[in-house]
Amino acid sequence: MQSSSRLFPVVLSSAEIRADLSEDVYLLRHGRASDSSVELALTRLGRADAGKPGVPVILLHGSFSNRRFWYSPRGIGPGAFLARAGFDVWIAEMRGHGLSPRNQRYRHNQVRDYAAEDLPAIADFVIEQNGCIPHWVGHSLGGTVLAAAFGGGFLDAQRGASLALFGSQVSRLYWPLKIPPLEWALRLVLGRFNYLSGSRFKRGPEDEPMGVVLESLRWHRLFGRFGDRTQDWGAGLREVAVPLFAVAGAGDRQDPPAQCYKLFEQFGSAQRTWLCLGRDAGFSCDFGHVDMLVSRAAEQEVWPLLAQWLNSVTVNVARDERLTVSG
Numbered sequence: 001m002q003s004s005s006r007l008f009p010v011v012l013s014s015a016e017i018r019a020d021l022s023e024d025v026y027l028l029r030h031g032r033a034s035d036s037s038v039e040l041a042l043t044r045l046g047r048a049d050a051g052k053p054g055v056p057v058i059l060l061h062g063s064f065s066n067r068r069f070w071y072s073p074r075g076i077g078p079g080a081f082l083a084r085a086g087f088d089v090w091i092a093e094m095r096g097h098g099l100s101p102r103n104q105r106y107r108h109n110q111v112r113d114y115a116a117e118d119l120p121a122i123a124d125f126v127i128e129q130n131g132c133i134p135h136w137v138g139h140s141l142g143g144t145v146l147a148a149a150f151g152g153g154f155l156d157a158q159r160g161a162s163l164a165l166f167g168s169q170v171s172r173l174y175w176p177l178k179i180p181p182l183e184w185a186l187r188l189v190l191g192r193f194n195y196l197s198g199s200r201f202k203r204g205p206e207d208e209p210m211g212v213v214l215e216s217l218r219w220h221r222l223f224g225r226f227g228d229r230t231q232d233w234g235a236g237l238r239e240v241a242v243p244l245f246a247v248a249g250a251g252d253r254q255d256p257p258a259q260c261y262k263l264f265e266q267f268g269s270a271q272r273t274w275l276c277l278g279r280d281a282g283f284s285c286d287f288g289h290v291d292m293l294v295s296r297a298a299e300q301e302v303w304p305l306l307a308q309w310l311n312s313v314t315v316n317v318a319r320d321e322r323l324t325v326s327g
Contacts, residue, residue, distance in 0.1 A: 007124055008032075013041075013099075019075050021083055022048045025099060030121035033103075033113065040118055041099035042125070043067050043091040045083040053088040055314050056130040058122060062140025062167075063212075064196075064204030066098030067091045069139065069294065078293050081303045087310065090126050090134070094118070094145075097206045107194040109209040111141075111216075112228045115149035123159035133161045135310055139293055140255060141212075143168025147263060150240045151226070151233030157242050162313040163269075164245040164306065167252055167289050169259035170219060170226040170234070177220045187217055234266055243271040243313045245306075250278025251286030273309065277302065 004010040004026060014025045024044040046053060059079055061069045070079030070091050083089040095109050095118070096102040103109070126134045136155070138146040143165035149155040150163060176182045196213055198204040219226050226234040244267050248260035257276050264274050277287035284297055292298060 005125055005128060007128060008121070010125065017048050018073075020048055021075055021080060022046050022050075026125075027099075028121060028125060030118070030125075032121050033117040035103050035105040037104040038095060038118070039101055039103070040095065040122065041067070041093045042122060043093075043099075044129075045071065045079055045089040045091065047083060047086070050086070053130050054086040055310070056088040056090060056126050056132055056134035057082055057310060058090045058092060058126060058134045058136050060092055060136070060138040060142030060145060061094070061097070062138075062142050063208050064198030064206050065139075066206050067093050068098070068205075076299075078298070078303050078306065081299070082307060082310070085307045087307075088130055090122075092118075092122050096209065106209050108211040110211040110228075111145050111148050112152075113211075114145045115152055115233075116154045119145065119149045120154055120159060123155060127159070133157075133159065135162045135164070135313070136160050137164040137166070137306070138168060139166045140168060140289065144170060147237065148226070148233045150242070151236035152228075152231050153236060153239075160242055162243040162245070162310070163240075164247070164309065165260070165263070166247045166293055167249060167255045167260065168246075169255045169263050171262045172220075172256065172259045174220050177217060177224075178222045180222055183217060183221045187214060190214060190217075237263075237266040238268040240267050240269055242269060243273075244269040245273045245275070245309050245313075247275045247277060247292065247302075249287035249289060249292040250276050250280065250283075252289045252292070254289040271313070275305070 004012050008031050009029045011027045013027050016023045026042045028040045028042055059070045071077035079089050079091055093100040094114055096106050136146050146163055190213055193210055195207040195209050198206050218224055225232055246264035248257035250257060277283050277292050279286055283301055
């Protein structure tokens with residue numbers, strides 16, 4: 001079967017028309033991972049009657065989730081909203097989530113693997129297909145992966161026109177993890193399992209590999225840092241130059257606004273926008289971790305703000321490119 005890409009093997013596994021939207025699902029075997037069995041599902045949403053594709057936007061789901069966080073089978077969700085607004089929407093599913101099969105070393109998957117190996121390949125494929133540099137939007141762990149990718153230098157302005165984070169943080173304090181014997185004991189217990197079950201713990205429809213869990217413990221332990229054994233991604237965020245939109249929910253108990261703001265402050269972006277979704281800011285409610293993007297209220301109050309911000313940075317990026325060419 002002929003590949004849909006000149007970069008690496010890509011299979012178009014399905015192409016459907018769902019009401020007013022086109023839905024194409026690609027399977028990418030990018031070959032850039034230490035585990036050669038890694039294969040990623042990437043869903044492209046667009047208006048069925050559209051001609052030239054719009055500005056590309058890549059959406060990353062959070063933990064225990066998949067592409068359905070961004071749009072339902074009935075075509076409802078922030079991803080579908082952006083597609084109807086004219087954006088070329090791409091929804092990535094991380095290893096072992098949704099339509100992405102579990103790789104051979106699934107148990108050992110970590111945020112670093114997603115950030116350093118998968119996201120650059122996804123960006124390269126989207127740029128090849130669309131011709132423009134994509135914007136990135138991440139929720140929860142998806143935003144954390146994006147912060148790791150930009151902080152580690154795996155993504156930059158050549159692969160990301162802007163960055164939007166919803167409910168993402170890396171600094172929440174877990175006191176038991178600051179006590180070495182307790183952290184060691186927890187690591188020993190969790191190390192016996194291959195994954196955490198989202199359905200069993202009522203966190204979502206997908207599982208999370210134990211490598212991601214143990215990696216998070218390392219960040220939050222005594223003298224821990226947001227990074228891997230060789231890089232401090234938090235320090236690298238000061239070098240990030242792309243526009244940033246960081247959003248928190250005033251009622252979010254999982255990733256509280258104060259911790260989300262700490263991550264926001266670490267970025268060196270000259271164009272930064274902070275927004276806390278709550279009654280104090282004029283919203284109808286204090287949004288929580290999920291309903292900040294998936295709710296009737298979010299449809300009316302949050303999705304248009306995201307589209308408006310993406311349009312504004314798209315105009316600025318295009319203007320800067322013209323200035324560069326003319327100069």
